[in-house]
Amino acid sequence: MVDRRKGIKSSSGCIRDKSGKLLFEQQEIEKIWVEYISELYDDEQREARPIYDDNTGPSITKEEVIWARKKLKDGKTAGSDDITTEGLKALGHWFLTWVLPPPMGRC
Numbered sequence: 001m002v003d004r005r006k007g008i009k010s011s012s013g014c015i016r017d018k019s020g021k022l023l024f025e026q027q028e029i030e031k032i033w034v035e036y037i038s039e040l041y042d043d044e045q046r047e048a049r050p051i052y053d054d055n056t057g058p059s060i061t062k063e064e065v066i067w068a069r070k071k072l073k074d075g076k077t078a079g080s081d082d083i084t085t086e087g088l089k090a091l092g093h094w095f096l097t098w099v100l101p102p103p104m105g106r107c
Contacts, residue, residue, distance in 0.1 A: 014029070015029045015032055015033075017032055060099075060100065062096060062100060065095075065096060065099050065100060066096070069088060069089065069095060072085040072088060072089065073085060074086055074089075
């Protein structure tokens with residue numbers, strides 16, 4: 001969009017509403033953006049996540065731990081616990097008893 005009085009080019013000076021009408025007022029543009037973002041992130045298909053009052057979260061399954069261990073990349077720097085990915089992989093099956101709480105950890 002070009003402001004003919006000043007010769008200034010602006011790429012965000014207007015927006016179209018759902019009917020295709022051009023809007024130039026800042027308040028109208030903000031309202032359209034709020035509606036657009038609300039519709040964009042309003043996903044009715046997504047299931048509601050459970051709320052955990054005791055801040056524990058869902059249990060970790062043995063399959064999730066095995067999958068995560070397989071996804072670890074070698075050659076990465078150890079974390080603050082000084083455990084490398086190679087070290088975790090070298091633990092083998094004992095790794096599950098260390099990571100998972102009983103009774104799942106006792107394989």
